[in-house]
């Protein structure tokens with residue numbers, strides 16, 4: 001009874017997906033081998049796999065992925081932490097919300113990559129403007145989810161805490177944070193995906209290393225299988241993080257009958 | 262301990278105007294007394310308990326709770342109409358929350374909460390979450406959260422209102438046992454006339470909105486109360502008497518309801 005229900009569901013849910021991906025890869029492989037012309041633009045998965053292995057052995061894979069991850073993580077933390085704090089404040093206080101909401105709506109609509117040139121003039125050509133763009137991309141989804149998370153907490157729960165004389169810090173840690181945690185976690189997921197997307201995109205336009213830069217270089221030199229190798233690694237990063245987050249969510253939100261992530 | 266409400270009134274601002282919810286409520290509750298309050302729905306029963314608990318400020322009048330200077334117990338604890346358990350806390354944490362809010366250390370509050378949980382037979386569910394419990398179990402957890410703080414005055418807002426008749430009957434008995442073992446005085450709000458009589462030492466009958474006290478009845482039954490009292494003729498007589506007080510009011514609100522299918526004030530407030 002006390003164990004969270006459906007512990008096996010995650011594991012059980014993985015296998016159909018694995019099966020579908022395996023079938024698609026196998027079909028692709030057969031097709032690329034059968035039609036030589038296709039393999040120019042769509043190299044066989046085995047060829048792409050071999051490239052990844054080679055890059056892994058000579059260390060290139062880790063340098064490239066490391067550069068991307070570093071930008072991603074710095075931007076994610078730099079944008080995510082303020083998003084969390086401001087989101088809690090906006091969710092809790094109608095006044096803060098009224099003051100900041102229009103600004104958020106306006107800024108959210110701007111494609112983050114579009115401000116990169118301005119940031120490069122302001123912050124120089126190094127890592128700073130890139131990390132700032134990633135931070136902006138991570139900021140908004142987490143802000144909006146956190147705010148929504150706080151707002152859907154029933155006023156009754158605040159009333160109960162108040163009735164029993166709970167102090168403000170206790171209300172924060174025992175009501176506000178756990179009450180909004182499911183939405184915060186789905187916000188983290190959205191923010192990560194947005195940040196990964198933007199990191200690779202800006203590496204394509206403005207970086208010398210990282211997965212995006214590798215993709216662009218491979219394209220310009222027509223080494224299509226290397227392009228696919230970097231795309232595959234990018235997508236594995238996404239799958240890996242989302243998987244980890246689903247597991248963490250189960251641990252952190254065991255009361256949620258149907259986890260949102 | 263002594264508790265009294267003096268000329269208590271409450272009105273709410275609503276869409277430019279206001280709703281008078283309670284008017285001139287005066288009553289007292291003695292040491293270890295069990296006072297039931299009945300009244301038609303919307304007459305301000307929940308509002309009255311929130312005023313007593315200090316969650317709302319009276320528009321007029323006052324709530325006075327005095328106690329000996331060495332009485333460390335919290336003044337009151339409220340069991341909410343919709344239990345209000347925290348879905349993210351286990352049964353144990355929920356029951357212990359009132360103590361946690363008062364700064365009682367982890368070991369002690371868990372021990373006291375566990376003792377309650379075991380006494381109502383919920384020990385196997387101590388580490389379950391509210392969504393894993395039946396409605397009746399949840400309501401007992403909500404009651405437990407209030408009981409374990411050992412308040413001078415225990416306020417219960419239709420705690421058994423959402424239960425089926427059988428569960429309700431059993432929980433009425435359980436509630437009386439818990440109260441007998443405790444040192445608390447009780448104000449018990451219900452819309453069920455029989456329940457008010459079977460549980461209370463006295464029954465206060467409120468009028469429809471704005472709620473005023475229209476009568477007070479002392480229940481001549483001994484303690485401990487037994488289930489058989491449900492078929493006692495003294496109980497029937499009192500039920501009939503209370504119904505007489507409420508009937509006209511009930512008929513009027515029914516007539517009103519059929520003329521105005523959606524009273525504006527009712528619709529506006531959850």
Ligand SMILES: Nc1ncnc2c1ncn2[C@@H]1O[C@H](COP(=O)(O)OP(=O)(O)O)[C@@H](O)[C@H]1O
Pocket residue numbers: 273274275280281282300301302303304305306307308309470526527530
């Ligand atoms: N916060 C509030 N704002 C405005 N009106 C309220 C509020 N709370 C209660 N009321 C009104 O006061 C009256 C009494 O409500 P309540 O105390 O909940 O009644 P009961 O518990 O007896 O059913 C109702 O008409 C209700 O609409």
Ligand SMILES: [Mg+2]
Pocket residue numbers: 306307308342418
């Ligand atoms: Mg009520």
